[in-house]
Amino acid sequence: MKKTNRVEVIKKSVDLLKYLSSKNSSAGVTEIARYLAIPKSTTHRILLTLCEDNVVHHCENGQYRMGPTVLLWSSGYRFSSGIVDIARPWLERLRDDSRETLHLSVYEGGMAQYVDRVDSPQTVVLRWSRLGTSMPLYCTAAGRAILAALPADEVTAYLDKTELEPRTANTEKSPVKLVKMLARFRVQGYAEENQENEENIRCIGGAILNHDSYPVAAISLTAPAFRFNDADAQKFGGKISAAARAISAQL
Amino acid sequence: MKKTNRVEVIKKSVDLLKYLSSKNSSAGVTEIARYLAIPKSTTHRILLTLCEDNVVHHCENGQYRMGPTVLLWSSGYRFSSGIVDIARPWLERLRDDSRETLHLSVYEGGMAQYVDRVDSPQTVVLRWSRLGTSMPLYCTAAGRAILAALPADEVTAYLDKTELEPRTANTEKSPVKLVKMLARFRVQGYAEENQENEENIRCIGGAILNHDSYPVAAISLTAPAFRFNDADAQKFGGKISAAARAISAQL
DNA sequence: GAACATTGTTCCGCAATACGGAACAGTAAA
DNA sequence: TTTACTGTTCCGTATTGCGGAACAATGTTC
Numbered sequence: 001m002k003k004t005n006r007v008e009v010i011k012k013s014v015d016l017l018k019y020l021s022s023k024n025s026s027a028g029v030t031e032i033a034r035y036l037a038i039p040k041s042t043t044h045r046i047l048l049t050l051c052e053d054n055v056v057h058h059c060e061n062g063q064y065r066m067g068p069t070v071l072l073w074s075s076g077y078r079f080s081s082g083i084v085d086i087a088r089p090w091l092e093r094l095r096d097d098s099r100e101t102l103h104l105s106v107y108e109g110g111m112a113q114y115v116d117r118v119d120s121p122q123t124v125v126l127r128w129s130r131l132g133t134s135m136p137l138y139c140t141a142a143g144r145a146i147l148a149a150l151p152a153d154e155v156t157a158y159l160d161k162t163e164l165e166p167r168t169a170n171t172e173k174s175p176v177k178l179v180k181m182l183a184r185f186r187v188q189g190y191a192e193e194n195q196e197n198e199e200n201i202r203c204i205g206g207a208i209l210n211h212d213s214y215p216v217a218a219i220s221l222t223a224p225a226f227r228f229n230d231a232d233a234q235k236f237g238g239k240i241s242a243a244a245r246a247i248s249a250q251l
Numbered sequence: 252m253k254k255t256n257r258v259e260v261i262k263k264s265v266d267l268l269k270y271l272s273s274k275n276s277s278a279g280v281t282e283i284a285r286y287l288a289i290p291k292s293t294t295h296r297i298l299l300t301l302c303e304d305n306v307v308h309h310c311e312n313g314q315y316r317m318g319p320t321v322l323l324w325s326s327g328y329r330f331s332s333g334i335v336d337i338a339r340p341w342l343e344r345l346r347d348d349s350r351e352t353l354h355l356s357v358y359e360g361g362m363a364q365y366v367d368r369v370d371s372p373q374t375v376v377l378r379w380s381r382l383g384t385s386m387p388l389y390c391t392a393a394g395r396a397i398l399a400a401l402p403a404d405e406v407t408a409y410l411d412k413t414e415l416e417p418r419t420a421n422t423e424k425s426p427v428k429l430v431k432m433l434a435r436f437r438v439q440g441y442a443e444e445n446q447e448n449e450e451n452i453r454c455i456g457g458a459i460l461n462h463d464s465y466p467v468a469a470i471s472l473t474a475p476a477f478r479f480n481d482a483d484a485q486k487f488g489g490k491i492s493a494a495a496r497a498i499s500a501q502l
Numbered sequence: 503g504a505a506c507a508t509t510g511t512t513c514c515g516c517a518a519t520a521c522g523g524a525a526c527a528g529t530a531a532a
Numbered sequence: 533t534t535t536a537c538t539g540t541t542c543c544g545t546a547t548t549g550c551g552g553a554a555c556a557a558t559g560t561t562c
Binding site: 008009038039040041042045062 | 522
């Protein structure tokens with residue numbers, strides 16, 4: 001089981017924090033222990049340690065919730081990464097232009113992890129998904145933009161070990177067809193996804209490359225499918241593509 | 252030394268993340284190990300484990316920096332805490348009214364940990380300190396507001412174990428005088444601090460109480476001393492106080 | 503261009519460390 | 533009260549992670 005020589009406790013702590021942050025309220029020791037499938041006493045010890053630096057807050061009712069120290073880490077990420085601040089004005093420009101929601105995602109651990117968002121000003125908006133959430137590459141516009149920019153061997157490696165499980169009725173399930181898609185995306189400069197990740201949601205995205213032309217992130221436009229047709233995709237696809245290139249140049 | 256049965260590795264990991272987030276760039280294994288005063292191999296093992304979930308990011312140059320997963324935790328804090336979203340509109344209202352910078356800090360581990368900020372629209376603004384930063388209670392307006400709202404025995408306990416080390420030439424060093432100050436703050440409903448935490452910076456604050464009238468947080472107004480006199484303090488002190496009470500009621 | 507001083511990474515045997523079952527102590531519902 | 537939950541503490545065992553030292557891969561210096 002243990003391939004790498006990782007530290008088990010840290011792994012558990014990270015999972016604990018992930019669980020705690022996924023909840024909107026506080027959680028008890030027993031509940032967490034059950035979820036993580038580790039003994040209560042171990043869970044309790046981890047929580048005590050995390051409480052010492054306010055990573056976790058010990059509520060009055062005896063339960064636990066996220067503590068304010070994670071804010072320190074979070075702002076540390078923004079600074080050290082840099083990409084959030086660079087991309088932000090471009091996202092805002094695209095939002096003002098399209099009146100739709102824009103996302104920034106980074107390519108991390110074989111997933112697209114969504115790190116910034118600029119909201120649509122319209123009344124019909126999207127369900128708010130949390131910053132830091134990971135999304136698969138094969139069914140999202142941001143992910144596909146990244147895939148399209150990856151070297152061919154990395155794409156085949158990805159497809160070999162990833163099952164394209166359908167997220168909606170429209171999700172492309174054939175690796176062969178997906179590869180063809182990626183070729184088309186490379187030509188047109190932006191990637192697409194039409195209700196393949198979530199019902200009634202359509203999305204286009206462009207990859208952000210580092211100095212080695214390797215994809216490190218992607219920006220994407222997300223809209224309700226009823227007000228975003230092929231013509232819109234084409235119109236804003238070019239702008240997404242241009243913005244992504246501009247951000248790449250600034251890195 | 253080790254009183255509580257905490258997990259040593261987790262403590263080290265937390266310190267590592269704190270250090271990493273304090274840097275604006277990436278850091279190497281050797282540098283981190285030297286700072287934490289732990290062996291390089293241990294540091295490296297911790298980093299590897301944290302990388303597995305993108306808590307830290309392994310850069311191309313071999314160094315390490317904060318990873319995007321901390322964003323997930325950070326948004327988890329905002330949700331589970333609730334206080335940030337509740338206080339935000341009040342902070343904005345006070346900012347619009349005073350044209351100065353407003354802060355929200357939570358009382359955690361004997362410190363005031365600053366969790367939200369709304370910026371002044373004026374041209375002379377303040378140095379941006381990072382979200383999640385901890386500040387002492389005795390020399391900040393937010394901290395003093397919290398102290399003034401604490402039960403008497405907890406205040407004496409605090410003063411017994413805390414040295415009032417001067418942060419500027421103006422910092423109040425006498426515990427006796429500080430206690431008298433707190434009495435005045437209780438009467439007037441808001442706390443003050445005049446260039447006692449930082450040169451040329453003046454500050455007023457009000458405590459946010461839970462249902463047991465125990466202080467859990469504070470809001471504070473921070474301004475350059477040259478444009479914020481006693482009359483301003485009095486004028487906005489009342490408003491700070493009222494806003495703090497309103498937020499307390501909403502909790 | 504060879505010698506050197508760095509870096510990040512790997513190995514492995516020792517023993518300190520954290521594990522986790524079980525008992526404890528509160529609290530709320532039945 | 534009884535019951536069924538909570539969160540918390542204890543402590544002996546062996547598993548787990550520790551960390552010195554060797555490694556490989558850079559880049560710097562003379």
